[in-house]
Amino acid sequence: MKRQEVDKTVILDRISQMVKPLNPPVDAFENSAKRTPFKTLISVLLSSRTKDPVTHKASDNLFSIASTPNEMVLLDEDRIAQAIFPVGFYRQKAKNIKTIARILTQSYNNNIPSTFDELTALPGVGRKTANLVLSLAFNQPSIAVDIHVFRISQRLGWAKGNKPEEIEEQLKQSFAPQFWNRINQVLVGFGQTICKPVNPLCSHCEITEHCLYFNNLEKSAKNNVSGFTKKKIIKGTNQND
Numbered sequence: 001m002k003r004q005e006v007d008k009t010v011i012l013d014r015i016s017q018m019v020k021p022l023n024p025p026v027d028a029f030e031n032s033a034k035r036t037p038f039k040t041l042i043s044v045l046l047s048s049r050t051k052d053p054v055t056h057k058a059s060d061n062l063f064s065i066a067s068t069p070n071e072m073v074l075l076d077e078d079r080i081a082q083a084i085f086p087v088g089f090y091r092q093k094a095k096n097i098k099t100i101a102r103i104l105t106q107s108y109n110n111n112i113p114s115t116f117d118e119l120t121a122l123p124g125v126g127r128k129t130a131n132l133v134l135s136l137a138f139n140q141p142s143i144a145v146d147i148h149v150f151r152i153s154q155r156l157g158w159a160k161g162n163k164p165e166e167i168e169e170q171l172k173q174s175f176a177p178q179f180w181n182r183i184n185q186v187l188v189g190f191g192q193t194i195c196k197p198v199n200p201l202c203s204h205c206e207i208t209e210h211c212l213y214f215n216n217l218e219k220s221a222k223n224n225v226s227g228f229t230k231k232k233i234i235k236g237t238n239q240n241d
């Protein structure tokens with residue numbers, strides 16, 4: 001099957017329709033993370049290297065004892081660590097959350113900043129986190145490239161590179177800004193349910209005709225079969241001789 005080039009926004013819609021009934025964990029996470037900008041920032045920080053259901057529970061635990069920078073700054077690091085356990089790197093994250101709460105109370109009047117540069121100046125906040133916070137908390141067009149977006153964009157042939165920022169830039173060139181905020185949620189959900197990191201469920205996928213990875217697999221399978229057949233024919237000829 002030859003790979004078909006169509007408008008990428010159409011493919012994004014088709015992925016979204018395919019994934020929605022499967023209730024990917026990212027949907028619940030994003031809905032809960034949108035409660036207040038501060039909660040969004042903290043939930044997104046907790047989500048790094050942690051599965052969404054674990055993040056969800058840890059966020060709820062933490063917000064039940066402190067839900068604003070003013071309240072968070074009164075907690076000691078151990079108490080924060082205890083509340084967010086077992087998220088990945090919970091001790092380092094507790095330390096960062098405490099420092100962030102102090103910065104927000106001292107410099108941002110108990111709010112969170114809404115620019116990329118200010119967000120990435122906070123401890124533990126990298127490019128992916130800042131982009132996701134801008135998108136979820138402030139609805140500013142941004143593309144957060146996590147492991148799912150990084151992998152699936154390349155499988156589909158939408159982008160290529162070794163660094164998330166390269167992928168982000170190419171996606172920004174391909175999609176108009178009004179689509180940017182959907183890309184992370186749709187592709188993360190797709191990665192959690194169908195286009196998995198190892199052994200993607202291509203037999204359940206409805207966009208195989210647009211997928212570079214699938215197309216290449218098919219080509220190499222055909223070559224292997226014809227190579228095998230060729231060898232058999234040559235071998236057979238030799239034997240007959």
Ligand code: SF4
Nearest residue numbers: 195200202205211214
């Ligand atoms: S065909 Fe397979 S690799 Fe390609 S997008 Fe679908 S699930 Fe992912």
